[in-house]
Amino acid sequence: MNFEDAVYAHSKWKARLKNHINGQEQIDDRSLASDDQCELGKWIYGDGKRHAALSAFEDLKAKHTKFHLVAASVVRGARSCSQDKALELLDPMKSEFGLAGSAVINAMRTAKALFD
Numbered sequence: 001m002n003f004e005d006a007v008y009a010h011s012k013w014k015a016r017l018k019n020h021i022n023g024q025e026q027i028d029d030r031s032l033a034s035d036d037q038c039e040l041g042k043w044i045y046g047d048g049k050r051h052a053a054l055s056a057f058e059d060l061k062a063k064h065t066k067f068h069l070v071a072a073s074v075v076r077g078a079r080s081c082s083q084d085k086a087l088e089l090l091d092p093m094k095s096e097f098g099l100a101g102s103a104v105i106n107a108m109r110t111a112k113a114l115f116d
Helices: 003-011 013-021 029-033 039-044 047-051 055-079 083-088 096-115
Strands: none
Touching: 003 013, 003 039, 003 096, 013 055, 013 083, 013 096, 029 055, 039 047, 039 055, 047 055, 047 096, 055 083, 055 096
């Protein structure tokens, strides 16, 4: 598992969601909500299971799941509010998405130190 690639992939979601809100990219919220489709999710539900007894692994899994659920909620929220209000859902300091994104990236960095 390359955790740096996973960090990069998850950090790109803000730009992708912004593009979605601006009408430049279509994102399916149901697919996005699935936390087992990205590289990190495949590792968590595959080879990463060997670390399941460690609290850092469980923390990473929980934060990764929450990130995908929150990102999907941004897609759904963008359908029901103005563009400006939808962009507020991406605020890195105040939004649930911003907090979930920071949490999963921090958990990935911890995992990298432990599992690499």
